[in-house]
Amino acid sequence: DTGVSQDPRHKITKRGQNVTFRCDPISEHNRLYWYRQTLGQGPEFLTYFQNEAQLEKSRLLSDRFSAERPKGSFSTLEIQRTEQGDSAMYLCASGPTSRETQYFGPGTRLLVL
């Protein structure tokens, strides 16, 4: 049983560049979530997918952020025109439809210079 995987694990980029992160959830999980975590804080919710449908987006998800989950399997999170304030750990989680539990991946650590 493999867990949630994320790629890349680390990304350093220059301000203004676009970046894309990938998340592969646990295979039988229909629900997929993206969170952002900054130093000293708990994860903050960004967006939620049920299968391929994006059902909820946080106000934290500005117009520069877009997430997709084609075919209800893996998901991508893209940040356009990155800003230094985007530097954070981006976490993906998945969960079964029947329960509220969420299982997290290792995260992608983004540094915007």
Added chain:
Amino acid sequence: QKEVEQDPGPLSVPEGAIVSLNCTYSNSAFQYFMWYRQYSRKGPELLMYTYSSGNKEDGRFTAQVDKSSKYISLFIRDSQPSDSATYLCAIPNQAGTALIFGKGTTLSVSS
């Protein structure tokens, strides 16, 4: 008032001590409660999941929920250096579409 409040610590204890970690929440409609453990530079790992008031035990870990006080606790018995991590309480929002996390409490267990 934030929906979930957690004292960030840090908390330092000697090996073998009993550790008590706590969170308070504001919305009495919350029904499910979770504790996650996060090692440095890693993703959160689900430790405990509880639904009702009362205690739930799993090995050295006990989760306690007091819905009347809107207070949840995680107890660690016989703490080990490997328990050194940040512990996060998390509560699903009413729609069940997101987890609301506390800030996390950083625990250090010294040998």
